[in-house]
Amino acid sequence: MKIHQISLFIENKPGHIAAPARLLAEAGVDIRALYLADTQQYGILLFIVSDWEKAEKTLEAHGYVVKVTDVLAIIVTDRPGGLADVLGALDGTGLNIEYMYAFSDVRGDEAILIFRFADTDAAIASLQAAGVKLMTSKELLKN
Amino acid sequence: MNSTMESESNVATIHPASEPDYLPVAELRKLQLQRLQAVVTRAWQHVKLFRSRMDERGLSPEDVRSLDDIQKLPFTKKVDLRDTYPFGLIASPMEDVVRLHVSSGTTGKPIVVAYTKQDLDVWTSVAMRCLAGCGLHRGDIIQIAYGYGLFTGGLGAHYGAEALGATVVPASAGKADRQIMLMKDFGVTAMCCTPSYFLHLIECAESMGLDMKDLPIRAGIFGAEPWTDSMRKHIEKKSGIEAFDIYGLSEIIGPGVGCECRQHDGLHIFEDHFYPEVIDPETGETQPDGSEGELVLTTLNKQAMPMIRYRTRDITRILPGVCACGRTLRRIDRIGRRSDDMIIVRGINIFPSQVETALLAVEGTLPHYQIVLTREHGLDKMEVRVEVTAQMFTDKIGALQSLHDKLQGALDRVLGIRVRISLVEANTIERSEGKAKRVIDRRSL
Numbered sequence: 001m002k003i004h005q006i007s008l009f010i011e012n013k014p015g016h017i018a019a020p021a022r023l024l025a026e027a028g029v030d031i032r033a034l035y036l037a038d039t040q041q042y043g044i045l046l047f048i049v050s051d052w053e054k055a056e057k058t059l060e061a062h063g064y065v066v067k068v069t070d071v072l073a074i075i076v077t078d079r080p081g082g083l084a085d086v087l088g089a090l091d092g093t094g095l096n097i098e099y100m101y102a103f104s105d106v107r108g109d110e111a112i113l114i115f116r117f118a119d120t121d122a123a124i125a126s127l128q129a130a131g132v133k134l135m136t137s138k139e140l141l142k143n
Numbered sequence: 144m145n146s147t148m149e150s151e152s153n154v155a156t157i158h159p160a161s162e163p164d165y166l167p168v169a170e171l172r173k174l175q176l177q178r179l180q181a182v183v184t185r186a187w188q189h190v191k192l193f194r195s196r197m198d199e200r201g202l203s204p205e206d207v208r209s210l211d212d213i214q215k216l217p218f219t220k221k222v223d224l225r226d227t228y229p230f231g232l233i234a235s236p237m238e239d240v241v242r243l244h245v246s247s248g249t250t251g252k253p254i255v256v257a258y259t260k261q262d263l264d265v266w267t268s269v270a271m272r273c274l275a276g277c278g279l280h281r282g283d284i285i286q287i288a289y290g291y292g293l294f295t296g297g298l299g300a301h302y303g304a305e306a307l308g309a310t311v312v313p314a315s316a317g318k319a320d321r322q323i324m325l326m327k328d329f330g331v332t333a334m335c336c337t338p339s340y341f342l343h344l345i346e347c348a349e350s351m352g353l354d355m356k357d358l359p360i361r362a363g364i365f366g367a368e369p370w371t372d373s374m375r376k377h378i379e380k381k382s383g384i385e386a387f388d389i390y391g392l393s394e395i396i397g398p399g400v401g402c403e404c405r406q407h408d409g410l411h412i413f414e415d416h417f418y419p420e421v422i423d424p425e426t427g428e429t430q431p432d433g434s435e436g437e438l439v440l441t442t443l444n445k446q447a448m449p450m451i452r453y454r455t456r457d458i459t460r461i462l463p464g465v466c467a468c469g470r471t472l473r474r475i476d477r478i479g480r481r482s483d484d485m486i487i488v489r490g491i492n493i494f495p496s497q498v499e500t501a502l503l504a505v506e507g508t509l510p511h512y513q514i515v516l517t518r519e520h521g522l523d524k525m526e527v528r529v530e531v532t533a534q535m536f537t538d539k540i541g542a543l544q545s546l547h548d549k550l551q552g553a554l555d556r557v558l559g560i561r562v563r564i565s566l567v568e569a570n571t572i573e574r575s576e577g578k579a580k581r582v583i584d585r586r587s588l
Contacts, residue, residue, distance in 0.1 A: 005538070007536075007538035009531040009536050009543075009566070009568060009569070010568060011566075011567055011568055011571075016568075037540040038540070039540065039543075039544060041565060041566065042531075042543070042566050042567075043540070044538055044539075044540050044543065046538065063568075063569055063570035064568070064569065065531055065532060065533045065536045065568075065569045066533075067533070067536055067537065067538050069538045098538075098539050099539065099540075116538065116539075
């Protein structure tokens with residue numbers, strides 16, 4: 001159920017997002033999702049990639065400080081109210097969300113939400129008990 | 144409309160405060176020896192650290208029979224003030240201490256300096272002699288734009304100017320617009336501040352549509368940071384004033400250890416109170432007059448905190464020959480550099496090791512960091528660039544922000560001035576031979 005997410009510290013300057021993306025491309029790593037949390041000075045670049053180990057190795061070899069974190073992916077039906085249903089179920093669990101981001105799956109009628117919980121294992125148990133469907137990393141990364 | 148220095152005859156007349164500046168050399172040396180013997184005895188009797196160092200060398204105060212015997216005495220270093228913080232070097236009963244000032248040490252710990260009533264009187268008298276030597280007197284209106292408070296700059300200049308009989312405007316540092324308004328409205332004739340701050344005031348005046356040359360100000364007494372002759376020329380040309388270099392350090396007394404006279408040919412050291420030597424900073428050997436080295440000062444009659452052979456870390460030389468002004472006081476060259484890594488930001492002493500202490504306190508490990516100094520509008524800006532290490536890094540932006548805030552808090556506390564903190568990517572601070580260059584100084588003097 002756990003998805004490995006790659007995070008990078010970057011300075012908020014022109015070219016600082018492109019550089020790691022290019023390194024991943026050169027290493028043949030596919031970027032499935034990308035999110036940037038930033039302040040005026042710096043940011044954290046979050047990636048979900050086809051091969052997180054290769055991505056981590058590649059980026060570290062180029063001097064980046066990389067962190068691998070477990071996140072959870074939830075599928076939401078791409079229809080009005082789909083997101084509200086999932087968030088409603090989450091509300092009931094009392095889980096502490098560190099952050100989240102969303103992207104839509106171009107191949108189907110589904111949107112994917114990525115959640116970073118404070119306690120991933122507790123989140124898996126609560127979400128499954130609440131009937132929320134969690135994606136496996138295989139499902140998320142399928143071509 | 145700058146008024147010329149009163150009348151030329153006044154320049155030739157010795158201000159009463161300046162009389163000790165002209166003591167016959169033989170008399171001055173005799174006075175220095177008497178005072179040296181007394182201060183060594185005092186420190187030996189009351190300061191444990193000094194006594195133990197004398198004991199180690201098999202020395203007692205009776206071994207000081209000539210001024211040259213000072214070379215036998217142990218040095219005092221800044222670290223000694225830190226290690227004995229707060230009152231370990233005080234040679235007076237605490238009830239006789241009437242003032243404490245604080246300056247920065249080489250690590251997070253500050254250093255404290257103490258004064259008895261008599262010490263304050265000496266300080267006031269030397270500060271007054273500085274100003275008198277610059278041609279100032281009763282009738283002048285002197286604005287003090289050094290910081291008032293724990294820093295010795297403001298109060299030191301203040302009491303000297305007041306004792307001179309001048310009208311004192313205790314503006315303290317900052318608020319340039321108000322400084323200029325005061326200068327203009329009060330007809331201020333002299334300013335005491337850092338040279339970089341005065342440059343800023345010149346620019347501010349310009350932006351307010353004022354030409355400093357049209358104001359009555361005719362002299363600036365600038366110190367607390369190194370500056371060059373080209374900066375002096377620039378200031379004098381832009382503002383029409385005469386710029387003087389003043390020297391001092393809290394450990395010795397504060398501003399007023401030495402000052403230029405109107406010859407602008409080195410800074411006279413008030414030798415009846417502060418005995419100067421220049422040593423080779425590596426070997427500790429005393430250098431002959433004229434040779435460059437580290438300035439070492441001994442306070443000849445300080446009560447609360449006698450400093451015996453205090454290593455200033457300032458590199459200079461004692462100028463040979465006598466000054467055209469007729470003072471018998473020896474002169475040192477203007478200070479251009481230091482023998483340690485201390486940097487001076489807005490008049491405040493800062494050591495890179497203080498930054499390390501603060502970073503260590505927050506993270507427990509020492510990331511690569513770099514101090515970048517710039518000067519904007521005449522004011523020094525200090526940026527501390529900190530590389531984000533794997534240990535510090537987290538995927539949560541809020542956690543990084545709180546790290547940033549913690550670093551800010553720790554550095555502000557340790558340094559006592561506001562710095563800008565930049566978190567930068569790992570391995571982006573240039574390293575030479577594997578070691579990061581700690582200080583990049585982009586300020587042009």
